[in-house]
Amino acid sequence: MPLPIKELFNQKGINLTYQRKLIAETLLKSNRHLGAEELYQLVHKKNPKIGLATVYRTLQIMKDRGLIEKRDFGDGCSRYEDSKAMHHDHLICLKCGAVIEFDEPTIETMQMEVAKKNRFKVLSHRLELFGYCNKCSK
Amino acid sequence: MPLPIKELFNQKGINLTYQRKLIAETLLKSNRHLGAEELYQLVHKKNPKIGLATVYRTLQIMKDRGLIEKRDFGDGCSRYEDSKAMHHDHLICLKCGAVIEFDEPTIETMQMEVAKKNRFKVLSHRLELFGYCNKCSK
DNA sequence: GCTAAAATTGAGAATGATTATCATTCTTGA
DNA sequence: TCAAGAATGATAATCATTCTCAATTTTAGC
Numbered sequence: 001m002p003l004p005i006k007e008l009f010n011q012k013g014i015n016l017t018y019q020r021k022l023i024a025e026t027l028l029k030s031n032r033h034l035g036a037e038e039l040y041q042l043v044h045k046k047n048p049k050i051g052l053a054t055v056y057r058t059l060q061i062m063k064d065r066g067l068i069e070k071r072d073f074g075d076g077c078s079r080y081e082d083s084k085a086m087h088h089d090h091l092i093c094l095k096c097g098a099v100i101e102f103d104e105p106t107i108e109t110m111q112m113e114v115a116k117k118n119r120f121k122v123l124s125h126r127l128e129l130f131g132y133c134n135k136c137s138k
Numbered sequence: 139m140p141l142p143i144k145e146l147f148n149q150k151g152i153n154l155t156y157q158r159k160l161i162a163e164t165l166l167k168s169n170r171h172l173g174a175e176e177l178y179q180l181v182h183k184k185n186p187k188i189g190l191a192t193v194y195r196t197l198q199i200m201k202d203r204g205l206i207e208k209r210d211f212g213d214g215c216s217r218y219e220d221s222k223a224m225h226h227d228h229l230i231c232l233k234c235g236a237v238i239e240f241d242e243p244t245i246e247t248m249q250m251e252v253a254k255k256n257r258f259k260v261l262s263h264r265l266e267l268f269g270y271c272n273k274c275s276k
Numbered sequence: 277g278c279t280a281a282a283a284t285t286g287a288g289a290a291t292g293a294t295t296a297t298c299a300t301t302c303t304t305g306a
Numbered sequence: 307t308c309a310a311g312a313a314t315g316a317t318a319a320t321c322a323t324t325c326t327c328a329a330t331t332t333t334a335g336c
Contacts, residue, residue: 015284036322052286054284078322078323091252107249113242117240118272119275120238120269121270125265127249130261132259133257137259153313155312194293
């Protein structure tokens with residue numbers, strides 16, 4: 001079990017409210033790449049009083065403080081995931097939409113080199129390979 | 139001078155029209171990461187009859203046929219660029235918005251390895267490092 | 277604990293990029 | 307040349323996301 005939400009938010013100076021706790025927990029526990037609308041559906045099921053705007057606001061603030069990452073898989077909405085799971089990148093199938101995660105430390109190392117060369121301070125990155133998965137390439 | 143638009147479109151089976159030619163030329167010659175609206179402004183200056191919808195349609199079809207790539211730099215609109223220039227990736231400054239291109243063949247190689255391992259056929263990729271550029275990190 | 281100030285919320289309106297519609301105009305192939 | 311199909315432009319529609327604002331909750335100082 002990682003740090004509880006309360007600690008995480010404290011560390012980042014985000015006030016903890018009932019809504020934010022529920023939203024953050026739902027997202028971080030899902031282990032999926034949830035879009036705002038999907039997340040809203042889940043949260044709304046647990047507490048129908050929570051509004052979509054609050055979901056967006058919470059995602060925004062969590063992103064700003066580096067707790068989560070925003071991704072674009074090309075399906076029209078942004079998706080979010082735990083930054084702690086950030087050591088992985090994605091293979092995205094253009095046919096069936098499957099998302100395969102991978103982790104290649106060598107690539108990370110190369111990225112650091114590139115950044116250094118350009119005197120650039122990297123805060124986060126995003127690597128996506130688009131194509132056809134095994135099934136779909138047949 | 140690379141292949142003329144006419145050839146490119148022929149190869150990909152895209153009918154060449156006056157509008158498409160102008161749009162494609164403007165984008166490919168710009169060497170920038172143009173958004174649809176920006177591109178429309180440029181094209182519209184040359185021929186005020188061309189509509190925004192046609193710009194979007196042309197970008198869509200060029201993307202579908204692999205002539206250009208769609209990017210999201212997090213500023214609210216998609217940007218497009220020549221696929222032929224695809225051997226580079228991006229460093230994006232979160233403060234000033236500067237976009238630095240880089241090219242790291244080792245990373246490309248690693249990507250191919252990862253793809254192979256996952257039996258994945260890569261058609262394109264996208265690598266973006268977000269952070270602060272030299273100026274802004276001071 | 278109590279209270280005013282500040283922060284947060286929910287509902288719905290507003291925004292803005294992108295798509296769809298549809299009548300009109302161009303292209304293409306026979 | 308001519309009909310059939312494709313492309314265009316203007317505008318309406320869509321849809322994710324953000325903004326507004328009154329009401330509610332939380333926080334900080336006492």
